[in-house]
Amino acid sequence: MRFSQVSALVLGVPIVTASAYSKRQNSTTEKRYAILDNDWSPAGSIPFLMALDAGIEILGLASSTSNTWQKQTAYHALSTLEVGNLSSCIPVYYGATHPLINTPTLFQAWESIHGSLPWEGAFKKYNATAEELGADPTSGSDPNRISKGAFVQGFPNVTAVEGTSAAAMMVRMVRRYPGQVSIYAAGALTNVALAVRMDDGFAGLARELVVMGGYVDVNLLQTSGDILQADINSDINLMIDPEAAKIALTALFPNIVIAGNVANQVMSTQAFLDEVYEVENPYSYLMNRYYNAGGTFPFWDETAMAVLLDRGVVVNCSTVYIDVDTAYSSPNYGNIHVYQEALMPPGLRNVTYVHEIDEGKLREMDKRSVQFPKSCKDLR
Ligand SMILES: *[C@@H]1O[C@H](CO)[C@@H](O)[C@H](O)[C@H]1NC(C)=O
Ligand SMILES: *[C@@H]1O[C@H](CO)[C@@H](O)[C@H](O)[C@H]1NC(C)=O
Ligand SMILES: *[C@@H]1O[C@H](CO)[C@@H](O)[C@H](O)[C@H]1NC(C)=O
Ligand SMILES: *[C@@H]1O[C@H](CO)[C@@H](O)[C@H](O)[C@H]1NC(C)=O
Ligand SMILES: *[C@@H]1O[C@H](CO)[C@@H](O)[C@H](O)[C@H]1NC(C)=O
Numbered sequence: 200m201r202f203s204q205v206s207a208l209v210l211g212v213p214i215v216t217a218s219a220y221s222k223r224q225n226s227t228t229e230k231r232y233a234i235l236d237n238d239w240s241p242a243g244s245i246p247f248l249m250a251l252d253a254g255i256e257i258l259g260l261a262s263s264t265s266n267t268w269q270k271q272t273a274y275h276a277l278s279t280l281e282v283g284n285l286s287s288c289i290p291v292y293y294g295a296t297h298p299l300i301n302t303p304t305l306f307q308a309w310e311s312i313h314g315s316l317p318w319e320g321a322f323k324k325y326n327a328t329a330e331e332l333g334a335d336p337t338s339g340s341d342p343n344r345i346s347k348g349a350f351v352q353g354f355p356n357v358t359a360v361e362g363t364s365a366a367a368m369m370v371r372m373v374r375r376y377p378g379q380v381s382i383y384a385a386g387a388l389t390n391v392a393l394a395v396r397m398d399d400g401f402a403g404l405a406r407e408l409v410v411m412g413g414y415v416d417v418n419l420l421q422t423s424g425d426i427l428q429a430d431i432n433s434d435i436n437l438m439i440d441p442e443a444a445k446i447a448l449t450a451l452f453p454n455i456v457i458a459g460n461v462a463n464q465v466m467s468t469q470a471f472l473d474e475v476y477e478v479e480n481p482y483s484y485l486m487n488r489y490y491n492a493g494g495t496f497p498f499w500d501e502t503a504m505a506v507l508l509d510r511g512v513v514v515n516c517s518t519v520y521i522d523v524d525t526a527y528s529s530p531n532y533g534n535i536h537v538y539q540e541a542l543m544p545p546g547l548r549n550v551t552y553v554h555e556i557d558e559g560k561l562r563e564m565d566k567r568s569v570q571f572p573k574s575c576k577d578l579r
């Protein structure tokens with residue numbers, strides 16, 4: 200139903216059918232690699248489990264400052280790999296701690312003019328009590344502090360790679376396997392933007408960029424329900440670092456795929472979480488217990504991963520030219536704007552904007568990968 204709100208800007212461009220789109224992807228014989236950049240969390244393992252289940256080699260997990268500061272999310276990545284004995288085959292790389300320009304102070308000043316975001320991620324005001332009670336760190340004077348209480352999955356006993364940033368790793372891997380590395384970004388786009396600027400060849404040598412985030416025409420939806428409804432229709436991943444989002448989404452990746460509005464299509468109902476937990480293991484436990492902490496949420500990151508793994512899950516998408524609003528004075532600072540080719544300003548590129556996916560296929564991929572997680576032994 201949410202898709203009925205899409206504007207004439209989106210409707211005005213030709214709809215590319217999912218099958219035509221997947222024919223352009225030649226993935227039948229080539230080995231596929233992926234780098235997963237995310238703001239990792241206790242129940243946030245599903246995207247890497249899905250990728251492993253699909254036989255993709257994960258070259259690394261990168262940490263992003265988005266829901267909380269990157270160091271905390273790197274520790275979540277380490278510990279969620281550890282609970283499944285995956286630490287020895289998947290390295291974790293620290294991402295950039297700070298967005299390119301945005302800061303908690305700038306963001307909070309912006310909110311005082313344009314209104315509060317229901318979910319403020321790392322830029323939520325510092326709250327010592329909340330952190331003592333186990334919340335992930337937000338704002339504050341030391342972005343590298345770790346809030347141990349948040350590690351309901353266990354505190355990591357392994358460490359991230361030292362001396363190589365996430366952006367440097369992305370550049371190195373894409374040069375090692377040209378045309379074969381998918382970049383998955385389900386947090387802010389800071390690391391991707393840094394890689395784009397570090398090496399002019401980076402974007403063109405990647406296979407694709409798949410993004411969770413990039414909502415279009417959801418303003419009315421932000422007012423037509425409760426705060427949770429506004430929350431799931433806000434766009435923290437892009438808004439944390441608008442300038443990075445603009446750099447990444449105008450870079451010359453062979454393909455860019457946006458899972459924005461569609462990421463709200465499939466909800467993680469408790470009945471489904473219970474169904475997955477019929478097979479008990481550390482991942483199905485964490486998913487069952489923590490995925491819906493604080494509400495019933497859509498399968499945001501899982502939707503983007505499903506599209507990365509199999510274009511056959513896409514049942515409706517279109518090609519649009521995309522920009523990101525980088526005017527700090529704008530109420531849409533950090534939100535995307537889409538155009539058809541005839542009307543766009545210079546400097547933009549086409550992206551695949553996904554409107555609808557096959558819900559059954561997503562649930563299947565989600566469930567199988569969590570119930571029967573791959574081990575390092577399977578990956579050799
Ligand atoms: C695909 O999505 C667009 C945008 O929401 C919509 O206008 C169109 O009717 C959809 N097409 C089909 C076949 O569902
Ligand atoms: C797909 O890739 C394989 C191996 O690189 C190649 O042999 C084949 O011709 C390609 N198919 C198409 C339709 O491009
Ligand atoms: C991880 O390894 C330990 C020790 O070998 C084993 O007891 C545990 O079942 C393994 N966990 C998973 C999820 O495979
Ligand atoms: C800080 O966090 C505590 C615990 O979650 C909460 O009760 C309190 O209202 C928060 N304070 C502010 C100013 O938001
Ligand atoms: C790390 O080791 C400690 C002590 O054995 C354990 O309690 C904790 O759960 C481990 N962390 C993870 C993520 O498995």
Ligand SMILES: *[C@@H]1O[C@H](CO)[C@@H](O)[C@H](O)[C@H]1NC(C)=O
Pocket residue numbers: 215518549
């Ligand atoms: C997107 O742009 C590229 C490069 O200009 C072009 O080759 C491709 O055909 C375009 N794709 C669509 C679906 O318009």
